[in-house]
Amino acid sequence: MKQKKLLVTFALGLCALTAAHAQDNEFDLGSQRSEVQLVNPVPGKKIDHQGLVINPTPRYVKLTGEGTVDISGGIKLEQPMPARKLFWDYWRDIDFLSRADKGFPMKIQLAKIPVIMDKGDQNSGTADGGYTLRITKKGITLQAFDDLGVFYGIQTLRQIMENPSVEGGKKLPCLEINDAPVFPYRGVVEGFYGTPWSHAVRLSLIDFYGKYKMNTYIYGPKDDPYHSSPNWRLPYPENEMKDIKELVAACKKNRVDFVWAIHPGKDIKWNEEDYQNLLHKLELMYQNGVQSFAIFFDDISGEGTNPNRQVELLNRLTKEFVKTKRDVAPLIICPTDYSKLWAKAGEDGPLSIYGKTLDPSVRVFWTGDVVCSDVTKSTLDWVDSRIKRPAFFWWNYAVTDYVRNLILQGPVYGLETSLTNNDMCGLVSNPMEHGEASKLSLYSVADYTWNPSVYNPIDSWERGLEVMMPRAKDAYRTFAIHSADTETGYRRDESWETETFRLTDYTLAKRDNLYKEFERVAKAPAEIEAGCTDELLIKELRPWLTEFAKLGERGKKAIELMDLYRSGDNLKFWSSYVKSRMSLEDKNAYEAHKSGTMKLQPFYDFAMEDLGDAFYEKLSGEKAFTLRGIGSYKSLKTTQAGLMLDGDSTTHYTSGVAQKAGDWMGVALPEPMSVREVHVLQGRNSKDDCDFYDHATLEYSVDGKTWQPMLADMKNRYDILWQGEPVQARYIRLRRLDSERTNWAAIRSFVVTPAGVASLEFANSKAEANDVLRAFDHQPVTSFKNTGEVSFEVPSGMTSYIFLLSLPEGGSVRVCQYDKRNKLKAEMTSSEPFFTIDVAKKVTRIALIGKAEVFEIIPKK
Known part of the structure; x- marks a missing residue:
C-alpha cells in the first residue's frame, strides 16, 4: 500500500477548539461579583455540653444542682393561664408531653417579667420572644410576656427532652433559663436562581424554622413567574395559591412570618395603572392570609432602578395598604444598590435617597461589601449611615446558584459576633436550591441570629450534624467536611483536618x-x-x-x-x-456533583500528573513537557489552572476575583526553550464576555524577572495569536494594562508551541496529525486513540522505543519494522500496555497496528 508522508508541526500544547457560547442571562450577576479569594479558617472549637444541647444557644442557662425530676408519668396543669390565652391552646405545641391528672406540675404564665441575661443586664420581659423556663423539684414554670415567648420556651423544653441525657424524655435536669433573641428578624429568604423548593420541602423547612426559633420566611424564588416578570401582575393559578395558603398556615403554626415578595422592577411602569396592578396583587395575597410583604428591585436595569420612584411607590403602599390594614407588617425592600461594590456612595446615591425620604418603618436589605460576603460592622456602618436605619442583612450563604454543581455542608462563619440590633435589624440566609441539605447551615444561622455574642461556628456545626443525621453522624461529618468550599467566589474552608502531599x-x-x-x-x-x-x-x-x-x-x-x-x-x-x-x-x-475540591480531588489530580511525569523522566531521562499555571491569582496554584491547559475551549480557568492593576496570568515551561508560537483564548467566550483583560500585553521571560513583549498594547482581544522568529523563554504571560474593568478574568486555552518540526508518516489511520503527535509530545498524560495503523520514521541512531499504551480488554497490538524499501524486518505482538522494542538493522519506519490508546512512544539512542 502506498504510504502517505505528512510533515507536521510538533506542537507541545493542545489546539484550541471553537469558542464557547455566550452567556445567556440578560442580567449578568457575574459582572458584579468581587469576592476576595481568601480561605479563612473556621473559628471556634467543639464543646462538651455534658448532655445538654439547646439550639439556639440561650442567653442565660444554669443547672441549679438539684438533680433531675421524673416526668415519665406525664404532666399536669397546676394553674390555668389568663383568659386571653388558654393553656389548652398550646397542647398542639406540647405534643411531645403526655397529660395526666396526677402528673408532674407545670405552669405557663403570660406576664411582664424581667429577662436576666448572662452579663447581668436586664432586658424587658415585653421583648418579642423573651421567656424564662425553670425546672425545679416542685414543677416546671414557663413565663413569657407574649405568645411568641411561650412558643420559644416550649421549643427549648422540647430540645431538653430530646437530649440523650434525659433518658428518653423521662428525667429532666433542674435548671433555669432566661432567654430572648437579639435580632428581631431571623430566618430565610428563598431568593436564589434555579429550581424553587418543592412544596413538601418548604413545609419541612417551616417546621424546622419554628423548632429553632427563626421567625421569618421570605418567599421570593427568582424562577417563580408570578413573583417576577412578566407575570407579577397576574394572580396565581388556583393550585399554586392553595399551596401558598398551606405555607401561610404552617408558618402561623410555627410562629413564623410568611413574607411574600414580588419582583416587579424588570418591566414596571411608573404610572397609576401599574401601581394599581401591584396593589391588587398584594390585596389578593392578603385575602389568602399573607400579612407581610417585600418588594424586590434587585438584579434589574432600566427604569425600574429609579430610587425616587421606588421610594414613592413604597411610601404610598405603606400609607394606603400597610397602615390601612393595621394587621400588615412593615414593608421590606431589596434595593438595586444592595452591595457596597457598586452602590453609589454620595448624597445623591439611591441609598442616601432612601435615608432621606423612605418611610422609617420600611426595612432595607443589604448583602454586604459584595454579593456574597462576611457580615461585618464596617459594612453595616457604611450602609446604616446612608439608609438611616439598621439594615436587614440578606446573607448569600449557603446559596449555590453560581456554583450549582456543589452542595455546601460546611460550618457557618464570617459573622461578626459583636453586632447588636442597633447594627442590623436582622439576618436572613439565602440558602441552596437543595432545601433539606440547607438545614445544616440554617441550624447555625438560627444559633447566630438569636445570640451572636457566644456563637461558636465549629461547635454549632458539630451539633447540627448530630441533629441532621443522628444515626450516621460520623459518616455525614466525613461527607460534610469535604463538601464545604465554593472553589471560587465566597470561599469556605474545607478538609481542614486532612493533610495531603505530593x-x-x-x-x-x-x-x-x-x-x-x-x-x-x-x-x-x-x-x-x-x-x-x-x-x-x-x-x-x-x-x-x-x-x-x-x-x-x-x-x-x-x-x-x-x-x-x-x-x-x-x-x-x-x-x-x-x-x-x-x-x-x-x-x-x-x-x-463535586466535593473534595480543595484537597481530595486535587490530591488525585496532582498525584496522577506527578506519577506520569516522574515515570516519563525515569524512562526517557528527559523532563516531561508539563505546562504549569502561574500568575497573580492564588487559584492558579491549584488544579483549576488546568482548565486553560486541557485542550477544551468550552472549559475555562477563572480568577474568581476582580481584576486589578498589575494582574497577570500565564504558564511556566519545564525549562527554557525556543518558542515560535503562542495562542491564548481569553474570556468565557470570544463574542461578548466581560471576564477578560480588555487592555493587555503578551510577554515572555527566561528568568521570571525580566520580561519582553511579544504583542504589546492589545485592546479588546479575545483571540490572541503570536507567531514569529523563535524566542528563548521559560515563562509566558498575559499582563493587564491600564483599564477601568473590574470583572473577573478568564482563559479558555493557553497553547505554547516550541520551535521544531517532527516528521511523521502514517497510514490507514483516521487520526489527525495533531492527535498522533500526542504520542511524541513528552506529555504522558495526553494520548490519541489508534483504530488502525500509524507509522513513523526512525531517525538514524535510534536503538529502541518504549511504548506506553492502554489496550481494550483482551486486546493486543502488532509492531512492524520496515526498511527503506518497505520490506518487513521485524514484527512482534503484545497484549501488554507497556513494552520496549529494539530497532532492527536498517529499519527506517515502524508501524503500530491495532486498537490502542497511545500515550507516549519514547525513542532511545
Whole structure:
C-alpha cells in the first residue's frame, strides 16, 4: 500500500477548539461579583455540653444542682393561664408531653417579667420572644410576656427532652433559663436562581424554622413567574395559591412570618395603572392570609432602578395598604444598590435617597461589601449611615446558584459576633436550591441570629450534624467536611483536618493517614444511605454521595499507585496507572456533583500528573513537557489552572476575583526553550464576555524577572495569536494594562508551541496529525486513540522505543519494522500496555497496528 508522508508541526500544547457560547442571562450577576479569594479558617472549637444541647444557644442557662425530676408519668396543669390565652391552646405545641391528672406540675404564665441575661443586664420581659423556663423539684414554670415567648420556651423544653441525657424524655435536669433573641428578624429568604423548593420541602423547612426559633420566611424564588416578570401582575393559578395558603398556615403554626415578595422592577411602569396592578396583587395575597410583604428591585436595569420612584411607590403602599390594614407588617425592600461594590456612595446615591425620604418603618436589605460576603460592622456602618436605619442583612450563604454543581455542608462563619440590633435589624440566609441539605447551615444561622455574642461556628456545626443525621453522624461529618468550599467566589474552608502531599513529599506516615481518610470517604455514602431517615434529604444528597464514594476509591488508588511506582515494577505500575485514569464520563459526572475540591480531588489530580511525569523522566531521562499555571491569582496554584491547559475551549480557568492593576496570568515551561508560537483564548467566550483583560500585553521571560513583549498594547482581544522568529523563554504571560474593568478574568486555552518540526508518516489511520503527535509530545498524560495503523520514521541512531499504551480488554497490538524499501524486518505482538522494542538493522519506519490508546512512544539512542 502506498504510504502517505505528512510533515507536521510538533506542537507541545493542545489546539484550541471553537469558542464557547455566550452567556445567556440578560442580567449578568457575574459582572458584579468581587469576592476576595481568601480561605479563612473556621473559628471556634467543639464543646462538651455534658448532655445538654439547646439550639439556639440561650442567653442565660444554669443547672441549679438539684438533680433531675421524673416526668415519665406525664404532666399536669397546676394553674390555668389568663383568659386571653388558654393553656389548652398550646397542647398542639406540647405534643411531645403526655397529660395526666396526677402528673408532674407545670405552669405557663403570660406576664411582664424581667429577662436576666448572662452579663447581668436586664432586658424587658415585653421583648418579642423573651421567656424564662425553670425546672425545679416542685414543677416546671414557663413565663413569657407574649405568645411568641411561650412558643420559644416550649421549643427549648422540647430540645431538653430530646437530649440523650434525659433518658428518653423521662428525667429532666433542674435548671433555669432566661432567654430572648437579639435580632428581631431571623430566618430565610428563598431568593436564589434555579429550581424553587418543592412544596413538601418548604413545609419541612417551616417546621424546622419554628423548632429553632427563626421567625421569618421570605418567599421570593427568582424562577417563580408570578413573583417576577412578566407575570407579577397576574394572580396565581388556583393550585399554586392553595399551596401558598398551606405555607401561610404552617408558618402561623410555627410562629413564623410568611413574607411574600414580588419582583416587579424588570418591566414596571411608573404610572397609576401599574401601581394599581401591584396593589391588587398584594390585596389578593392578603385575602389568602399573607400579612407581610417585600418588594424586590434587585438584579434589574432600566427604569425600574429609579430610587425616587421606588421610594414613592413604597411610601404610598405603606400609607394606603400597610397602615390601612393595621394587621400588615412593615414593608421590606431589596434595593438595586444592595452591595457596597457598586452602590453609589454620595448624597445623591439611591441609598442616601432612601435615608432621606423612605418611610422609617420600611426595612432595607443589604448583602454586604459584595454579593456574597462576611457580615461585618464596617459594612453595616457604611450602609446604616446612608439608609438611616439598621439594615436587614440578606446573607448569600449557603446559596449555590453560581456554583450549582456543589452542595455546601460546611460550618457557618464570617459573622461578626459583636453586632447588636442597633447594627442590623436582622439576618436572613439565602440558602441552596437543595432545601433539606440547607438545614445544616440554617441550624447555625438560627444559633447566630438569636445570640451572636457566644456563637461558636465549629461547635454549632458539630451539633447540627448530630441533629441532621443522628444515626450516621460520623459518616455525614466525613461527607460534610469535604463538601464545604465554593472553589471560587465566597470561599469556605474545607478538609481542614486532612493533610495531603505530593509524590516528592511521600512518607509512610503521611501515606497511611491519608489512605485511612480516603477509606472513610469511600465508605461514608453507604453508611449515610443506611442511617439517614430523612427521605427528602437523602434524595438531595444522593448524586453527590455517588460521586463522593468514587472520589474515595480514586484517592485510595492514587496512593496505591505511588506505592507501585516506588516499588520499581514498571509494567505493573503502568498497567494500573492507565486503569486508574478518569474517563471523560468520570470527569463529567464528577464536575456535575463535586466535593473534595480543595484537597481530595486535587490530591488525585496532582498525584496522577506527578506519577506520569516522574515515570516519563525515569524512562526517557528527559523532563516531561508539563505546562504549569502561574500568575497573580492564588487559584492558579491549584488544579483549576488546568482548565486553560486541557485542550477544551468550552472549559475555562477563572480568577474568581476582580481584576486589578498589575494582574497577570500565564504558564511556566519545564525549562527554557525556543518558542515560535503562542495562542491564548481569553474570556468565557470570544463574542461578548466581560471576564477578560480588555487592555493587555503578551510577554515572555527566561528568568521570571525580566520580561519582553511579544504583542504589546492589545485592546479588546479575545483571540490572541503570536507567531514569529523563535524566542528563548521559560515563562509566558498575559499582563493587564491600564483599564477601568473590574470583572473577573478568564482563559479558555493557553497553547505554547516550541520551535521544531517532527516528521511523521502514517497510514490507514483516521487520526489527525495533531492527535498522533500526542504520542511524541513528552506529555504522558495526553494520548490519541489508534483504530488502525500509524507509522513513523526512525531517525538514524535510534536503538529502541518504549511504548506506553492502554489496550481494550483482551486486546493486543502488532509492531512492524520496515526498511527503506518497505520490506518487513521485524514484527512482534503484545497484549501488554507497556513494552520496549529494539530497532532492527536498517529499519527506517515502524508501524503500530491495532486498537490502542497511545500515550507516549519514547525513542532511545
